Amino acid sequence: MSDRPRLLRALSGETLERPPIWFMRQAGRSLPEYHELRSRAADFIAFCLNPEMAAEATLQPMRRFPLDAAIVFADILLIPRALGQEVWFEAGEGPRLGELPEIAALADQVEASTARLSAVGETLARVRAELEPDRALIGFAGGPWTVATYMIEGRGSNREAARAYAYANPEQLDALLAVLVEATARYLILQARAGAQVLKIFESWAEGLAEDVFERIVVGPHAAIVEKVRAAGVTAPFIGFPRGAGALVENYAEGVPVEAVALDTQASAALGRRLQAQGRTIQGALDNLLLRAGGPALDARVEQLLGQWGDGPYIFNLGHGIMPDTPIEHIARVVARVTGCDVRVRA
């Protein structure tokens, strides 16, 4: 067996005897040890920007489960904060953002923003030093549109106001996205240089966009990020995740030269197979609600996913992040099935 991480082999287009496995939100609220760790920081942003704590959070699930990849503990809203927009988290309510600054003011902060995110690089270096060589380390950023929805609306929402903004203020939105593309590319370059071997772009709110709008505000900015990162000499493979894009996932795959496309919960078997047939690695798409529910339906669905996609380049994962109240036994059971390893649950 080579030491080359299984995730990197899958991202090179290899079909493996069993797919690599990791989970979106594998670190964090579903683990009891996370809550203990988190309670030591004053607030969520401070926690994310503390390399010692963030590295520990990143590594916690790696100690519990034989996962094939760690993903750096951070948040997609570190970027607007680094660009000068106020960001804070209301307990139990999620993120809140201050008023959207002028786009020109944000643009002035792009270079400085990367320096303000150096703590994430330190976290990655710490994790890479501790992580076994056959386990990959993933860095990430939010997709520009998703980050823009928070910057425009000031909080999580149904994104209706942001989608309306896309029609009412197209030039301003394009300018905002251009700032985010540049800041995100720099941030991902920083992460790759600090030890991230894979880069993922989470476009969590790609749903409900008309095709022409999707091309303009998702496909174009993602392609620009990949191009900028590649132009800097970074060769780490990309995973693109246009969550909720539906049939527009095919537009995404055509327009964005990412090595893998992550599929969400409602992806069809046929859609995934079409992407694989085009030489694309796919990732996904177990329902996070089914992982929480457990039982024979979970076992059956895992078999179905392995059967429908396992004979092409495939990364086993969820279609959305782990729910906080997911029993650890359910996670362990899926990891054991996919890896073939004995996985024990400790309290």
Next chain:
Amino acid sequence: MSDRPRLLRALSGETLERPPIWFMRQAGRSLPEYHELRSRAADFIAFCLNPEMAAEATLQPMRRFPLDAAIVFADILLIPRALGQEVWFEAGEGPRLGELPEIAALADQVEASTARLSAVGETLARVRAELEPDRALIGFAGGPWTVATYMIEGRGSNREAARAYAYANPEQLDALLAVLVEATARYLILQARAGAQVLKIFESWAEGLAEDVFERIVVGPHAAIVEKVRAAGVTAPFIGFPRGAGALVENYAEGVPVEAVALDTQASAALGRRLQAQGRTIQGALDNLLLRAGGPALDARVEQLLGQWGDGPYIFNLGHGIMPDTPIEHIARVVARVTGCDVRVRA
């Protein structure tokens, strides 16, 4: 020119020199005359079940615009109410439902429920008597899963609790869906016999479902409804609308023998053309936020939709209902472009 309504010709698979046009939620809150009418009824349910008022609401947009179809003014939650679950509307907040009754108790009410909905039949008869013969009349019902989400959660929501219920209580959900299939089929038969020439099933919350779940709780129940209605000798064509189904729209089209599939805002041009190539009529998919926004982007998108789908069987419509604050001028402009008629806006 034949008197045969253009909508029925498109639903027979004809490609017309220009597509028929109507709008989801064309009747209702976007029209000033609606607000005046609505203020005369005590509450929204009473309004829906008053044939004189509901017929008037149905006809209001037909007087303003040269639309090719009227859709009966009613609500998808009339069915749970007719089955014995309490339903009311909080002003500005949307629907609220009382506790979900035992499934057996609901099943006992199926036959009676249709009689309790006879007012909708009266509304249809009144509208049909007034509507010109070249304009079609559409009846509708909610999709069983969508109606079930309201019955389970007691209100509009992100449907997470209902989707969790689908995993935690699969037998109860299947039993509830079976009751809704039977009640819905009877309700649609009533509507067809009262004058509805087209039947539409609105599965408004088809989004975020895993493929196996979608097949079980959307495709299966829809196919069963169509079969039951056909078995009663009703020949009215169906429009199925699995809103938010993404790539699973193709599963829907394969599994449900509806004459037309309505596409939502994020449908791709390629998806629609694949369905047309399979002999399916499609409907959709202008962004309701763009209709509200107006301007050159609206004009351009209308041209794009006509260009990408107009050379196959196509019904022009939105991807979601008209927003209440949509300027009437924008609606008039789109109707004028698609129909080629001079459309004037009166106050």
